[in-house]
Amino acid sequence: MKSMQIMPNNLKRQYDLHAEEYRAKVCEVLDSGWYVLGREVVTFESEWAAYVGTAHCAGVASGLDALIIAFRILGIHEGDEVIVAANAYIACVMGITINGGTPAFVEPDEYNNIDVTRIEEAVTPRTKAILAVHLFGQCCDMDAIREVADRHSLYVVEDCAQAHGNHWHGKRAGSLGDISCFSFYPSKGCGAFGDGGALCTNSPEWDAQARVIRNYGSERRYHNSVVGMNSRLDEIQAGLLRVKMRYLDEMNEERCAIAAAYNAGISNPLVIKPKVRPGADSSWHQYVIHVRGGKRDALKEFLAQRGVGTIIHYPIPPHLSEAYRYLGFGSGSFPIAERAAGEVLSLPMYNGMTAEEQSWVIESVNAFEG
Structure with a gap:
């Protein structure tokens, strides 16, 4: 492969x-x-x-x-x-x-x-x-x-x-x-x-x-x-x-171009691509997808096998962390945030990323069948 x-x-x-x-x-x-x-x-x-x-x-x-x-x-x-x-x-x-x-x-x-x-x-x-x-x-x-x-x-x-x-x-x-x-x-x-x-x-x-x-x-x-x-x-x-x-705006423009390539190229039906709020723009600090059907971890592993590194931002919501156990929240307290923690996956996003690398990420995401 x-x-x-x-x-x-x-x-x-x-x-x-x-x-x-x-x-x-x-x-x-x-x-x-x-x-x-x-x-x-x-x-x-x-x-x-x-x-x-x-x-x-x-x-x-x-x-x-x-x-x-x-x-x-x-x-x-x-x-x-x-x-x-x-x-x-x-x-x-x-x-x-x-x-x-x-x-x-x-x-x-x-x-x-x-x-x-x-x-x-x-x-x-x-x-x-x-x-x-x-x-x-x-x-x-x-x-x-x-x-x-x-x-x-x-x-x-x-x-x-x-x-x-x-x-x-x-x-x-x-x-x-x-x-x-x-x-x-x-x-x-x-x-x-x-x-x-x-x-x-x-x-x-x-x-x-x-x-x-x-x-x-x-x-x-x-x-x-x-x-x-x-x-x-x-x-x-x-x-x-x-x-x-001095180069921040230029670097943000480059990240926007990478995000645009991802938006145009990723077509896997298991993947929910990020949206930009009307009235806002994005510097694409992360390109965060949501993966349907409990398939996030499987996609992460699949991408790793193809050499594509990913990060989960963030796997544990603060209210469920050990540090904030004293607040008294249990599983189900904030179901939308908890569901997101099980779905989100950040794809590679950095300045200096080549077109070939971007294409390989897109191809790899689209090749995943779950």
Whole structure:
């Protein structure tokens, strides 16, 4: 049987596209002699805020730290509830619970994002915020979310970890809520070469608080106004991100072309292809199919035999994880999210993917008979 070895994500291909620029930037930072909270971080924060469309950006050490700091700034604590999609990555929930808050789960819709028609019923007197997770590279229906939030005086936090450069009716993801949180983990659209994250906001007060919290609770050295944390985007990662973001729109266009090839070529009746919400676009952080009839694992194995690597994003919904057993949810609590966890499969999607590789993925998916 013919076979090709295709990784689910090949970060080396993306690096090779601009390798000399990355190497030059690393040497520039090393030669500068300043490695934490220096010129690269300050400049990246300014450039990323301008790209997203917010007044401020504060670089932090990870996307999870961005969420933790965001909910701390908003005053989320024990007894408060935050509405979040039941199929979101568990880090989204951790950002809530580490602050003492409680996740109020809502089922996903046909676009794998929070079902906005179900948000209203999840609002209680304890609800303080809605976390809009732009999963797999597609924006949530932010107009509907904002409408519910405004009616109930709730904060809106955007998790843009997988939506770098996305739009909702022409406005960039990250500019649509009160605070937005980004991860720059290497696999993200504008991924660093290690961990990194950021908070974006139009509020100068919240931006100032984020900067204090990320640096041991200190605005001025050895003067600690709050109990903070060590969560600083380092100079090398900031410099490398500055290089990569110059090519982000171009890289998103390439991923859109790969997704278009998949959409046109995949015809297996067992496969439900992803749809893009009207008013949104997708950066295709992942190309996530749903596999009918309980055949997902069989398809995954079939593709592996043909050299096609795949990933399941995500096999266990947060409410069924061991970490959140204390919340008291059992199997069947959120059946749509649970069914999706048994159906979803992410096909190879990365910059630098060849036409031959794309064709082999399509051919292999279509060859599966279950």
